[in-house]
Amino acid sequence: MAEVRSDIEIARAAKKKPIAEIGAKLGIPVEALAPYGHDKAKVGAEFIASLSGKKDGKLILVTAINPTPAGEGKTTTTVGLGDGLNRIGKRAVICVREPSLGPCFGVKGGAAGGGYAQVIPMEDINLHFTGDFHAITSAHNLLSTMIDNHIYWGNAENIDTRRISWRRVMDMNDRALRQTVVSLGGVANGFPRESGFDITVASEVMAILCLAADLKDLERRLGDIVIGYRFDRSPVFARDLKADKAMTVLLKDAMQPNLVQTLENNPAFVHGGPFANIAHGCNSVIATRTALKLGDYVVTEAGFGADLGAEKFFDIKCRKAGLKPDAAVIVATVRALKMNGGVKKEGLGRENVEALKRGAANLGRHIANVRKFGVPVVVAINHFTSDTEDEIAAVKDYVARHGADAILCRHWAEGSAGIEELANKVVELAEGGQAKFQPLYPDHLPLLEKIEIIASKIYHAGEVTTDRGVRDQLKAWEEQGYGDLPICIAKTQYSFSTDPALRGAPEGHVVHVREVRLSAGAGFVVAITGEIMTMPGLPRVPSAERIFLNEDGFVEGLF
Known part of the structure; x- marks a missing residue:
């Protein structure tokens, strides 16, 4: 049996092209790129603005069934589909989120795809990348410090310190900081009050950057942040503290989308990363809009299962940005469907068609839900070596009874060659004019x-x-x-x-x-x-214990 290489080993062996060549594939001139090394770059705001009159390409959403510890491979499928569309002759661009450091060093791992369907450089993307998250952390905490400083110097806005809702953030899992008391230490340090930390991806600044159209819109939205309330219960805005303009300065470069490439040297934007629980869980609007102007097809993803990610993608991102998706792919695995049918994780490697049929109800619900938004659907069965022919056939039969196609995809092992059938089906759906997108509810309802x-x-x-x-x-x-x-x-x-x-x-x-x-x-x-937390903790055995530099100076342990 052939040795199975790890994601990071596959990524390290990739033959990368200079980022200027990747930009040239999309018609981006060299002068519009701000390189970060040789393999990643930011795309300039002036060039992006020049694209406004161009026609949009087709927008494809990749979503999934409810996630399980068995893993679904949504990002892997997003990347694989982008490569597959390029393989069949379409100019496709991938748009995914930037990973947070917290999950990388915690339990979830990285978020750059996997196997032979990855965006690279994998180590950089999963670690500091181009510094966007650090800029967001700094901008958020600048506002935090300006709140306490304003109160220290006389509190001219009459802020009720018991009703300050703005906390602090850091991009790491640290349960010890969930609830804190700040300004201890006497008169010189201010007025003590309760506060706490969230992880950076849960910051409203992150959500704002991912929904803003440009720098002017970014500044307006930052000014609209409500940091707390006065004694008369009226809201206090970030602009009241004159923080919005300085925050915009810190985010000036972070606002520009990051261009990288796949293992097959196809273009990908990796930009923004809001929490899929507390926020909308999608990559930035500016990256998606830019990609739509540059490509025939744009493949993007939404966080977690379709009940969270797809619903928020449709009802928040698409509604606010005026986007109209042309098709949706729901990723499912035989293993996860069996787990939804009651099989324990240790038993997933054994064939169990009956459990799979029981668990398929989860997939059926997601198919019906996505259709409620007027978007045509196809199911991608992300292949695992333990899948049997009878199990795969059962998934296909179930999906067919729901009026859709389920297509077996082997992109993890084979790259674009293993996902051609899905790519062709996506083109058929997107070009067929079936999409009649509409949000789930109108704006005016209570x-x-x-x-x-x-x-x-x-x-x-x-x-x-x-x-x-x-x-x-x-x-x-x-x-x-x-x-x-x-x-x-x-x-x-x-x-x-x-x-x-x-x-x-x-x-x-x-x-x-x-x-x-x-x-x-x-x-x-x-x-x-429920029990949603905005500052996760590390598990008993965090991934950080397995991450190190080898003798050649390469990162090991990322996955």
């Missing part, structure tokens, strides 16, 4: 009603419950002019319900909204359910 629509139509919940304080807060925001904002529900990614252990396709469950947060700059209202 905020609570929007939450109820998502819970009933996407999660198949029987009821949404809230405390009176939540309902009063939603009403207050409507009165302040925020009623037209879309909803971003924060819930577990592992289930349609708020219980991560409830797999399959549960119905009639209760969704309890325990808290709501206003992301006024990003332009959505977050409804928090």
